[in-house]
Structures are given as structure tokens and as C-alpha cells.
Amino acid sequence: MLETRVLIVGGGPAGSTIAWSLKRAGISSVILDKAHFPRDKVCAGWVTPAVMQELEIDVDQYAREHVLQPITAFRTGLMGQDPVQSEFLDDPVSFGIRRVEFDDFLLRRCGAELRLGEGLKSIRSEGNHWIVNDSIRASLLVGAGGHFCPVARFINDNKSPETAVVAQETEFHLSPEQRRRCPVLATTPELFFTPDLKGYGWVFRKGEYLNIGLGREDKHKLAGHVERFCSGLTEAGRIPADLPARFRGHAYLLYSHADRKLIDERVMLIGDAAGLAYPQSGEGIRPAVESALLAAEVIRHCGDDRSVDGLYPYLEEMEARFGTRQPGGGLIELLPMRFRQILASQLLKNQWLVKNLVVNRWFLHRQDQALKQHDPQPDLELQNPI
Numbered sequence: 001m002l003e004t005r006v007l008i009v010g011g012g013p014a015g016s017t018i019a020w021s022l023k024r025a026g027i028s029s030v031i032l033d034k035a036h037f038p039r040d041k042v043c044a045g046w047v048t049p050a051v052m053q054e055l056e057i058d059v060d061q062y063a064r065e066h067v068l069q070p071i072t073a074f075r076t077g078l079m080g081q082d083p084v085q086s087e088f089l090d091d092p093v094s095f096g097i098r099r100v101e102f103d104d105f106l107l108r109r110c111g112a113e114l115r116l117g118e119g120l121k122s123i124r125s126e127g128n129h130w131i132v133n134d135s136i137r138a139s140l141l142v143g144a145g146g147h148f149c150p151v152a153r154f155i156n157d158n159k160s161p162e163t164a165v166v167a168q169e170t171e172f173h174l175s176p177e178q179r180r181r182c183p184v185l186a187t188t189p190e191l192f193f194t195p196d197l198k199g200y201g202w203v204f205r206k207g208e209y210l211n212i213g214l215g216r217e218d219k220h221k222l223a224g225h226v227e228r229f230c231s232g233l234t235e236a237g238r239i240p241a242d243l244p245a246r247f248r249g250h251a252y253l254l255y256s257h258a259d260r261k262l263i264d265e266r267v268m269l270i271g272d273a274a275g276l277a278y279p280q281s282g283e284g285i286r287p288a289v290e291s292a293l294l295a296a297e298v299i300r301h302c303g304d305d306r307s308v309d310g311l312y313p314y315l316e317e318m319e320a321r322f323g324t325r326q327p328g329g330g331l332i333e334l335l336p337m338r339f340r341q342i343l344a345s346q347l348l349k350n351q352w353l354v355k356n357l358v359v360n361r362w363f364l365h366r367q368d369q370a371l372k373q374h375d376p377q378p379d380l381e382l383q384n385p386i
């Protein structure tokens, strides 16, 4: 039987970040992931400088061995309407990474014991501990298994399903001929909201790769929306007509629309397992990283009290960082659709509003400072393995 204080189910950005942060505090952990790494993840692959800062990644060093596409502008619009260009003259406001590289980089450096290629099959309680897969004994279970996390399902057993964003994406290497013909600039991702405002599509070039996708908070006829989006882009000559790769689908929950439990006795959820993506953009890597850092801090201070009361500060920290959830929808969602469409159409024609509200606030979250890491010195009294 493998014994550990913290068992983390899922080795994506949430799982590797909590392990990395715990390790710095002298707390060892085990990560269980059903995939072998490097593994890909359906994602556009934008990360903001705040994420790189929180993860203490030296961007120049990272760029020497991985794709790291600096972003200095955005083209944003409503489908069927001319897009507006927002330029940023200072440092890059965002970066493009490839998840197959980024997640592997984070996992390899995190310092946890890795059990890869092993899915979670069983969880049972024994005294004050969890026994997972009949082979790992842990005093705390962290659910970091993404949207379909089995730990999230385990503690939210009787809950009705929340409305998820469903998305499809493809990423492929551009041939030299495709690179020559493709007018999409690598520094300038393009975003197009759907006319019913239930989602948006994107075209994003990262070095020699092109990423195209579309996500909607409505799962009906997603493939049709993706097809129409791609035909429009092909007709406009913005993407190659011969897309070589198939589209792959995935889902995620927006923070405001999720209402699942984030903690239970000796259990915490982080990242997509907790349903944390930013409501307007669907960005989920930053909330995954930040929830992991906040959870690590609570684990560090809760000592042996891993009860709901002991873990409660995590809920308080999450609410302080991400706000109060509104599963019923916010004020804007109460407005009639036609009214919202007219409003959006006007908003997305206005250069100042697009740059300052849509890009800066909604997509880049520049108003939120990077989360400060607490003192990384090990807590000596917490170094016991279990």
C-alpha cells in the first residue's frame, strides 16, 4: 500500500500546481492520472502573463524549448460583422502555449510521486483515510481530474447536472505553403462571437501551429456551428480549405453557473473539477492554477483537521478571489435576447469598449493582479508523510 498525506487525482495544470506548491511547503503528494504524459488537452492554449508569474516560469527559458507565442493584439467581432483590432504596444498581454508541452513541463517539475496511466477506479473510507484503487492510502483527496473528475462526482452524488460550455477545437502544424497563405498573424488571435451570444469561435496561430475552435453554453448542434464558422473563415481566405486534423470536443463549467460542492470531509476540488472557468472568456488555466495555490495554502495551515470545518477557509478564499456564484444567471442574462444582441452588436463595433471591456477585462483579466505566493519555506511540523 502506497501511503501519502495528499492524493491528487489529475495531473493537469490544477493537479501539478497544487503538488508543486505543497512540495515547497515540505508536504509530499502523489498524483494519479489516467493518461501517460506528454498528453494533449483540448484547448486554445492562451495563458496570461499572470499565470506565468504565479507559476514562476521564466518565459525566455521556457521559450527556448517550447512553443511560446507572444500576443500583442486581438481582432474581435460578431460573426458576420467587421472585427475591431485592439493593439497593445507594451509587453505581450498574453501567450500561446501548446498543452501537450505545457502540462508535461508543469507535471515533470512539480515534485510529486507520479502514478501515470492509471485511472481512478475505487474510493473507500477507512478510519480517517481514503483507500484509492485498493493500493493508495491518503488522508486528503484532491479532485483535479478536469470537467469529468470522478472525485467531483463522488462528493456531488445527487446533484442535477449544471449547464456546461461545450467546445470543439483542432490544432495542427501548418505546411510551409499554408504558412505563406494564412493571413492570421501569430501575434493577433481572432475572436468572433456567435450572433445569439451563446459562445464564440477563435482562430489562433502559435508559431507554426494553427488552432481553430468554437465553444457555446448550449450543446445543441455544436458541430453545425463549428462547420458554419469554418466555412465563413475559409470563404474569407483566413484558414486553409484543407484542414488536415479532425475537431475534438470537451466541456467546462463557468464559475458563475456551477453550484457544486468544493469541499467535503477530507476532500477538496480544484480547477475544472470545481467548475471555475471565467464566465465571459472560458479561460480556465488561470483559475485552475489559482485554486490550486489557494488550496495548498489551506492544506498547509489546516494541520490534522481535514474536516469540512478545517477546509472551510478554502471556500472563503475562493469567494474572495472569484466572487459569489450566481447559478441562476446574472442581471444581463435576464435581458431579452434581441435586446442583448443589439447591445452586443453596438458594443463590438466600438474600438474603445472592445479594447478596454472585452479584451482587457473579460479576456485578459488585467484588472486582477497575479496571486501572491505565500512564504514558500517548508513547514517543518507538516513534513510527516501521512
Ligand SMILES: Cc1cc2nc3c(=O)[nH]c(=O)nc-3n(C[C@H](O)[C@H](O)[C@H](O)COP(=O)(O)OP(=O)(O)OC[C@H]3O[C@@H](n4cnc5c(N)ncnc54)[C@H](O)[C@@H]3O)c2cc1C
Pocket (backbone or CB within 6 Å): 009, 010, 011, 012, 013, 014, 015, 032, 033, 034, 035, 041, 042, 043, 044, 045, 046, 047, 118, 119, 120, 144, 145, 146, 147, 148, 149, 150, 167, 168, 169, 213, 215, 249, 250, 251, 252, 270, 271, 272, 273, 277, 282, 283, 284, 285, 286, 288
Ligand atoms: C476547447 C477549449 C478551449 C480552451 N481554451 C482555453 C484557453 O485558451 N485558455 C485557458 O486558460 N483555458 C482554456 N480552456 C479551459 C482549460 O482547458 C481548462 O480550464 C484547464 O485545462 C483546467 O485544468 P485542470 O487541471 O483543472 O484540468 P485538465 O487540464 O482537464 O486535467 C485533468 C487531468 O485529470 C485526468 N483525469 C481525468 N479523469 C481521470 C480519472 N478518472 N482518473 C485519473 N485521472 C483522470 C486527465 O487525464 C487530465 O490529465 C479551454 C477549454 C476547452 C474545452
